[in-house]
Amino acid sequence: MSRSMISAPERGNLRHVFGIAVVLFTLGGCGPEQVVVKGKFPPPLMEPLPLNIGLWYGDDFAHHEFFDEAKSRTDSSWVVKTGEAQVQMWDTLLAGMFDNVVQMKGKPGPGQMNQAVDAVLIPHVDELQYAIPTHTNIKVYEIWMRYRFELVTSSGDPIAQWTMSAYGKTPTAFLQSDQAAVNLAAVMALRDAGANFATTFTRVPALQSWLQQRWRPAEEVIP
Amino acid sequence: MMRGPVRTLLLVCSIALTSACVTSTVDEMVFNEPLEGIGDSSVVILGRRHASDYETEPDFIECVGDHITSHDQSIRVINELEFVNALYPWFEPRTAPLRPEDIERLLRQKPVAQKMAELKTEYMIWIDGATVRGDSAGSMTCAIGPGGGGCFGFGTWSDDANYEAAIWDFTDRIEVGRVNTSATGQSYMPAVVIPIPIIAPVQGAACDGLGNQLLEFLSSEY
Known part of the structure; x- marks a missing residue:
């Protein structure tokens, strides 16, 4: 005869567990709405530029999150964490955009030992705004981001700096939570950021002189 | 002897009562229809998403694609997301071609031309x-108590669907057709203890209308 190793919890314990569950449930209702952005990002379909680019994500970028405090009792606070998805999207995009992409060992600066690259790209998210239907009365969830890019040498000397915006929206979806809709809008904004960056990189005015030194587009090479 | 017909009549009446009315209109303008269908080529149906206050619903695009393939299985409709992902970043709301002539610019990119x-x-249908x-x-109130719960009231609303499909010939880089469909319907929700939604399938009617017109264009059997 074997005896079961799992014993039934005592009645007092059950009451205790139920009490904790009720307290946690009640407190859970008071916390901010949290969205950890998750998505899949396709690689870009383009001829890679013949550049060896270093990449450095600062902590503020790799763990980027946006917190918006509730303005009234009927509103709720929001935390939108985009860091993980940002890194995933930019890693995929840049690997397809350039011949070689290297993650830097340390932040480029004087005395910092780093890999030899043509330049190091440092992205920043300067601003993020969101709108949900309760804010705007339009049945669309929106995310808007403003990026700032720094292009520096391995030793941290500035080459160029420019800004770029990205926007994503998704319509009110039936049986979809606010969090899922905000996530989808954020994924759309990230895709838009990638599309904007990939299609305008060679036309950024601040980069023109540096690009002309390093690389010339194919049509310019043809005599 | 009368129980069978009475039951059928009751069933028909209840179906008639629980489905609201939809009025649908389709306008078509086609310039250059393929005479023998599209053969082994494929067609992609894409939604326009660059307006600020609305966007073409992805499930509507899927519905039109399903409508076409379910009526003529020889037509290969490429899934919208699959196509947009395969050609990223060239068909995002910001970068998507707005005119057939823009395809020329896209095809100058060798990887894009290869993928296409x-x-x-x-055919590319926008x-x-x-x-x-x-x-x-209308208004409705619901209450719940120890003895149970229920709702009482009446609500009604209207839905309007308006879609336009532009057909681009990918080989000749020209627009070869344009189809417009609009549908409107009134839905009702009476509630006596239990709310009974009587929904007008407005989007479904628009999907069928547009799907049928596109079938006439693409299929050799219609």
């Missing part, structure tokens, strides 16, 4: 529009 050839895309909720009226 691989997919054998003959659908622009949305289904919007119109006027609503």
Whole structure:
């Protein structure tokens, strides 16, 4: 005869567990709405530029999150964490955009030992705004981001700096939570950021002189 | 002896009562229809998403694609997301071609031209529009107590769908057709203890209308 190793919890314990569950449930209702952005990002379909680019994500970028405090009792606070998805999207995009992409060992600066690259790209998210239907009365969830890019040498000397915006929206979806809709809008904004960056990189005015030194587009090479 | 017909009559009446009316209109303008269908080429149906206050619903695009393939299985419709992902970043709301002439610019990119050839895309259909909720009226109150719960009241609303499909010939880089469909319907929700939604399938009617017109264009059997 074997005896079961799992014993039934005592009645007092059950009451205790139920009490904790009720307290946690009640407190859970008071916390901010949290969205950890998750998505899949396709690689870009383009001829890679013949550049060896270093990449450095600062902590503020790799763990980027946006917190918006509730303005009234009927509103709720929001935390939108985009860091993980940002890194995933930019890693995929840049690997397809350039011949070689290297993650830097340390932040480029004087005395910092780093890999030899043509330049190091440092992205920043300067601003993020969101709108949900309760804010705007339009049945669309929106995310808007403003990026700032720094292009520096391995030793941290500035080459160029420019800004770029990205926007994503998704319509009110039936049986979809606010969090899922905000996530989808954020994924759309990230895709838009990638599309904007990939299609305008060679036309950024601040980069023109540096690009002309390093690389010339194919049509310019043809005599 | 009369029980069978009475039951059938009751069933027909209840179906008639629980489905609201939809009025649908389709306008078509086609310039250059393929006479023998599209053969082994494929067609891609894409939604326009660059307007700020609405966007063409992805499920509507899927519905039109399903409608076409379910009526003529020889037509290969490429899934919208699959196509957009395969050609990223060239078909995002910001970068998508707005005119057939823009395809020329796209095909100058060798990887894009290769992918298009691989997919054998003959026609690109852009659908622009949305289904919007119109006027609503009525009120309903629901209550719950120890003995049970229930609702009482009446609500009604209208839905309007308006979609336009532009057909681009990918080989000749020209627009070869344009189809417009609009549908409107009134939905009702009476509630006596239990709310009974009587929904007008406005988007479904628009999908069928547009799907049928596109079938006439693409299929040799219609």
